[in-house]
Amino acid sequence: MKIEVWxxxxxxFCYIGKHRLENALAQFPHKDQTNIEWRSFELDPNAPVYxxxxxxxxxxxxxxxxxxxAKQANQGVAAQAAELGLLFDFEKMKPTNSFDAHRLAKYxxxxxxxxxxxxxxxxxxxxxxxxxxxxxxxxxxxxxAGLDRTEAEKVLQDQKAxxxxxxxxxxxxxxxxITGVPFFLFxxxxxxxxxxxxxxxxxxxxxxxxxxxASPAFQDLSTEKDVTCADGSCxxxxx
Numbered sequence: 001m002k003i004e005v006w007x008x009x010x011x012x013f014c015y016i017g018k019h020r021l022e023n024a025l026a027q028f029p030h031k032d033q034t035n036i037e038w039r040s041f042e043l044d045p046n047a048p049v050y051x052x053x054x055x056x057x058x059x060x061x062x063x064x065x066x067x068x069x070a071k072q073a074n075q076g077v078a079a080q081a082a083e084l085g086l087l088f089d090f091e092k093m094k095p096t097n098s099f100d101a102h103r104l105a106k107y108x109x110x111x112x113x114x115x116x117x118x119x120x121x122x123x124x125x126x127x128x129x130x131x132x133x134x135x136x137x138x139x140x141x142x143x144x145a146g147l148d149r150t151e152a153e154k155v156l157q158d159q160k161a162x163x164x165x166x167x168x169x170x171x172x173x174x175x176x177x178i179t180g181v182p183f184f185l186f187x188x189x190x191x192x193x194x195x196x197x198x199x200x201x202x203x204x205x206x207x208x209x210x211x212x213x214a215s216p217a218f219q220d221l222s223t224e225k226d227v228t229c230a231d232g233s234c235x236x237x238x239x
Contacts, residue, residue, distance in 0.1 A: 001187055001212060003034055003184060003186055004037045005037070005039060005182060005183070005185075006040070006169065006181050006183040007183075008042055009122055009125055010125055011043055012088065013077070016080055017194065020196065020201060023198045024202045024205060028202065038105065038109075038115065040102040040106070040169040041183070043098075043181070047095070054091075054093075055074065055093045058095050088126045089126070089129055091129075092128070093125065096132060098133065099166065100138060101121050103163060104141075104162075105121070106166060107161070108147055113147055139156065180194070182194065186205070186208035189211075
């Protein structure tokens with residue numbers, strides 16, 4: 001079963017949704033037969049790199065609310081994260097542009113380390129208060145994820161490296177009409193939008209699996225019999 005996940009490393013519900021999906025998968029009997037593909041999505045492609053502004057300042061300005069209201073909203077999100085054992089430290093969080101982080105994740109995919117790096121990027125941003133828009137920080141995270149630091153630095157220094165891969169994911173999201181993340185697509189047919197409860201993910205997994213198991217891999221449109229070879233021999237047609 002193929003599971004595609006569009007998310008952004010600076011999106012709190014993406015981190016929560018990731019772990020809710022993983023919790024559902026842990027209880028799914030066919031977990032070993034699932035494949036997750038992490039796809040890029042930027043909540044704000046024009047977001048500046050970290051400038052020293054606090055997240056509550058940005059939220060208050062963006063939504064026209066008070067600083068206190070922004071803090072209360074963040075506390076509500078942090079409480080949801082805590083239920084999963086995740087620590088969200090909004091006081092240390094550094095709002096930044098995530099494009100380089102997405103490019104790095106695409107490089108990590110070529111080394112089969114994208115899942116590991118993605119978790120480290122989320123934790124770095126939401127828990128550790130690190131600037132994931134900073135290339136030195138990203139290089140260090142790449143190394144901690146088992147990637148070659150020198151190669152990671154080369155990728156980050158070349159703005160074109162893996163940029164098309166990120167843009168292709170975002171273009172596909174637009175094609176599907178995806179406007180918010182996290183967004184989960186099961187077998188290119190069943191979708192779950194947002195950080196839904198684990199039971200929602202379990203239901204989606206079961207639905208997609210049952211349909212896949214019940215459906216033949218293809219529909220046979222052949223019209224003639226006895227025109228194939230198998231097991232080292234061929235059928236001799238009758239005259």
